[in-house]
Amino acid sequence: MKNNKVVSSLAEAIRLSGLKDGMTVSFHHHLRNGDHVLNMVMEEIAQMGIRDLTVNASSLFDIHAPLLRHIENGVVTHLKTNYMAGGIGRAISSGILADPVEFRTHGGRPSDIELGRTPIDVAFIAAPTSDPMGNCSGKYGKSACGSLGYAFPDAMNARQVVVITDNLVAYPMLDWSIPETYVDYVVAVDAIGDPSGIVSGTTRITRDPVGLVMADRAAQVIRHSGLLKDGFSFQTGAGGASLAAAKYLRDIMLREKIHGSFGSGGITGYLVDMLNDGCFESLMDVQCFDLKAVESIRTNPRHQEISASHYASPSARSAVVDSLDVVILGATEIDTDFNVNVHTDSNGSIMGGSGGHSDTAAGAKLSMIIAPMFRARMPIITDRVKCISTPGRDIDVLVTQGGIAVNPKNQELLLRLKDAGLPVVDIHDLKEMVERTTGTPAPAREGGRVVANVIYRDGTLLDTIRSVPAK
Amino acid sequence: MEIIKRAIAGTLESSDAYVEIEPGDSGIRCELESVVEQQFGDSIRRLAEEVLADCGVKNANIRITDRGALECVIRARIEAAVMRGKGE
Structure with missing residues (x-):
């Protein structure tokens, strides 16, 4: 009987997921510039010697700068995202990736995942609260981020789904966002993020x-x-x-x-x-x-x-x-x-x-x-x-x-x-x-080679972005 | 007019310029660092020479750190630096 999906470590979850060279991993961005999950997963993957991966992340923030090292080392060779903060963006603009980044929209990304255009091998879900079977939510826990909206298509369509949480609670966790039916493994870690970077204390209107x-x-x-x-x-x-x-x-x-x-x-x-x-x-x-x-x-x-x-x-x-x-x-x-x-x-x-x-x-x-x-x-x-x-x-x-x-x-x-x-x-x-x-x-000035393709929500190519020499 | 001492004007805030001027002996030497170098770099350098000429400054080293200031702001910052640098 399969009544516990909790595995001992992130490395074990990655091993069990069957992740291999050339596959696609995915991440969601509700932890924003406080997210630790993308970095801890990619670090583990790099140490396991897996290479040539596609990272499909709903957004990338400057906290994800370690990703640039994984690109330089050939661990990551393709990026798909809907948004990229300026620090990561500068490096991409300087041309560190051989193949262009694929930019989508928040609607185009789930559409392409569901239509099978951008299949995901392993989705890593940063979950502020989860039970041992993977019923999980963003509404509770010390790293609460509220909605987990962008993670749904990943959880529902990836070949393997790993939930990573820093608040493991007894089964069943009621008021789940993503139900256990989609989840293969659950990993408990000390912290999935830094609360100060996850949500602003208060967002303020301008005084300008x-x-x-x-x-x-x-x-x-x-x-x-x-x-x-x-x-x-x-x-x-x-x-x-x-x-x-x-x-x-x-x-x-x-x-x-x-x-x-x-x-x-x-x-x-x-x-x-x-x-x-x-x-x-x-x-x-x-x-x-x-x-x-x-x-x-x-x-x-x-x-x-x-x-x-x-x-x-x-x-x-x-x-x-x-x-x-x-x-x-x-x-x-x-x-x-x-x-x-x-x-x-x-x-x-x-x-x-x-x-x-x-x-x-x-x-x-x-x-x-x-x-x-x-x-x-x-x-x-x-x-x-x-x-x-x-x-x-x-x-x-x-x-x-x-x-x-x-x-x-x-x-x-x-x-x-x-x-x-x-x-x-x-x-x-x-x-x-x-x-x-x-x-x-x-x-x-004329840019150099194409470093990113901007894909419209219907899947057509809307524009391209060319390289800019690093300062 | 002669620049007899080092002087500064402006700030490093966005949309302002920080201007440093000091005595020189071989004409006007201008150093520019600008967030809009690509779009306005040449026009800012021309402006600096023009403002210094208007002030009658023939020898000076000037360094402009531009954070996207409008032309009128850069002009005012340069003039202020010159006034402070000419000494009394």
Whole structure:
């Protein structure tokens, strides 16, 4: 009888999983920049002498820098991810991998896993609490991270599934996220992560006056979009100006007694406040960003955990993003055709990724980019972005402190905002206005060889990223 | 105008520039480190020479550490460094 899946060590679990040269391992990123699991697994794999692996990680943070050594040593030869922080990104941009990184989206990744396009041999699930049979959850334990949304497709489709936990509890663990039916082995370790890097204590809204002006404008755009009425649904990122926009939106919703249906995405305390204030009926949560969100998903039945597929998969029968009214998104660059770059910085070096950017932009009725006119002298608006992360056809409006540019494809929105007396400008004029302040930047240098392919949510190649010499 | 002592102006904050100037004896020597070198490096070097010429400085070593400052900011930082370096 198989009534205990707990194995004595991580090395033993890897051995039992049958991991061999050339296979694919996967990781999820709910422990964010506090994650110890990817590093401890890859270190163990390297010591066992297994090589030529593909790492499929939903996101990579700078805490995962030891991965660069495994790349140099040939332990890892292929990377698939949806987001890569700047430290890892610089190394990839300098060309340390022979084959290009495959960037997907938070919806495209689970879709491709489920369709068998990117099979996983062994999935390693960082679980803040698990029982000996692998019923596990992110809601409890010293390393609690809340939702385990991105780990679901890995657990449900990998050939072998290893749960790694630092809080092993008696069977059965109720209120599981991932059930034992998918889990092969359970490993108990001292710490799966560093709580201070897993969730922020509190996420704060910006105090920068420019950010507050943009946020106020963003809320006004939503108010006059025709979408802000009972049943309204909304998503925003955790950036300072986006959160400030959520706060202004909340004030409008409370004042005008508007009862929305749901907030979605990566959830912060601000969305939790909106839920508790009655702005929304529910929250659909694929990832928690702060302690308040973790507390809420643990205690409030109207705060619902969703899988990555349920969140954003284009091949699911439907996903949450398909029912979104408004999403507020960021950009490192946007061009005059409204294409958005969130993959590279102004020198072309990788420092991000789509995450759910293009999924929510494709699904939402109103996709808004909120960004300052320039950052450290670099204009936000260009003739052509260095990398297309989200195609311009899915973006409706750009909000900056200097004016609001509406994509000409959305004439209805343009008329509504003009009627409301909001400062609407043509994006070409806005670009000129910015360059009168910053000067016109010299054209970007040609990059070297292709270091990353940006794969759209439907599996097609959207753009490529070329190498940048390391400083 | 003559630079008679080392002087500084500005900060290393984002969107500012940190300017150091010191006496020199072989014309203007300019060193630039900028986060927007690729996009604005040449224009910043031209600006530095222009501002120093406007101030009547013929000999000086100037080092600019630029964190993405607008042109007006860099100009002000250079002028401030010159005023402090000319001594009284």
